[in-house]
Amino acid sequence: MTDKANILVMGPAGAGKSTLINAVTGKEVARINDGRRGTEKLAAYESDELNLRLIDSRGFGDGFWDSQKTIRDMSRWMRAGLKGDRPLIQMLWFCVDASSKHLSARTIRTVEFVKREWKDIPVIVVLTKSYFPDEDQENIKMVEDAFRKATRNNWLPVGKGRPIRNKEHPAENKGMPVAIIPVLAKPLKSMPAVPRGIEELIKATEEHLDDALKDSEEAVYRYDLKRKRMNAHALTVLATSSAAAVGAVPLNLPDSVVLSTMETALISSIAKIYKLDKKDDRMQKVMARIIEAGAVSMTAKMALNQLKMIPGVANIAADVLNAVVAGAIVFGIGEASGVIMEKVYLGEIDEENLDWINKVVNGKMGSVVGKVVRMVASNDGKINVKEIIESLGKK
Ligand SMILES: Nc1nc2c(ncn2[C@@H]2O[C@H](COP(=O)(O)OP(=O)(O)OP(=O)(O)O)[C@@H](O)[C@H]2O)c(=O)[nH]1
Ligand SMILES: [Mg+2]
Known part of the structure; x- marks a missing residue:
């Protein structure tokens, strides 16, 4: 030894x-x-x-x-x-x-x-x-x-x-x-x-x-980055189940203030992991941009529309649909924030590059919603919230 x-x-x-x-x-x-x-x-x-x-x-x-x-x-x-x-x-x-x-x-x-x-x-x-x-x-x-x-x-x-x-x-x-x-x-x-x-x-x-x-310094550096990534992902997974729980109570999802608040909390926690100062002006802009790009109202409407088009989904209770969509939104935001904060931390992107931030958020949102829709469709329109949320969290 x-x-x-x-x-x-x-x-x-x-x-x-x-x-x-x-x-x-x-x-x-x-x-x-x-x-x-x-x-x-x-x-x-x-x-x-x-x-x-x-x-x-x-x-x-x-x-x-x-x-x-x-x-x-x-x-x-x-x-x-x-x-x-x-x-x-x-x-x-x-x-x-x-x-x-x-x-x-x-x-x-x-x-x-x-x-x-x-x-x-x-x-x-x-x-x-x-x-x-x-x-x-x-x-x-x-x-x-x-x-x-x-x-x-x-x-x-x-x-x-x-x-x-x-x-x-x-x-x-x-x-x-x-x-x-x-x-x-x-x-x-x-x-x-x-x-x-x-x-x-x-x-x-x-x-x-x-x-x-x-x-070697190199090994410690790589380890450090991997840790940060894992922590950001762990937080995102936790926030995703909380969001699903929030969605499961009767509410108007597209206008949900609770959900936006959860997003903000998640994004600042991820910023903290990357030791980025959320009070910094430029960081504020990045965070606002992430929220705007993944606006709850827009994403929720898009996701709900896609889900409702799946045969069999029409009979599903609104709160079940909301739970899944709420989880997907927060998951997409968390994953996107992880990617964005890491690049900022590494100095690989400029905080002013708002177009790039837009692209990352839209890309993640699209792929997460797509994944959920595919899962529901392949399950004959039945929705098992717990299963879907869990499978989102798996890499
Ligand atoms: N959330 C959270 N819980 C923790 C943390 N560290 C320990 N716990 C909890 O504290 C309890 C004990 O944790 P263990 O890691 O088993 O403690 P231990 O020192 O190995 O215990 P023994 O082997 O009995 O001496 C478990 O319920 C853990 O989940 C932590 O960093 N975060
Ligand atoms: Mg022990």
């Missing part, structure tokens, strides 16, 4: 370790805690894109015996693998649930005991479930204070009499994490919480790995 950088992911039960691993690898590989059972055994998951191997561990409780069991399990597992000349684990990601607003001394101690096996490996604290960016500073400070207190009390087994590997890492920071990074690995079902922080986590990780294990 020395070809890739091995990172041990540790932290209390339910902190979000497995979710984080799935987000970083972009695969649903690690089992998620469903409230009854979480990760039970250590297991390694590799990233296909980066030179990383993430080791998922069993979450521990705050009780003494439980943390002892974690320490024992880990020590056993590590001893079994401690044979090569390079340390088996090169870094530790310590997951702390940001929404819990608390980091106990025992939790820090458990992690530090395990860490001791590898002497000075760097620790990055991942503030998981960082739903609210405006609470980041407060949460980072909470972690710093908890670590400072632990180091000051001098019961931390860290760094005592040991050479400091990283010369730039000052002595008073001994035992402190090399970085504290707020992460939201998975979007919330409610709209505005955009997944974030994974790119920063990867950058910090690369920075603190030995040169031999580092990825």
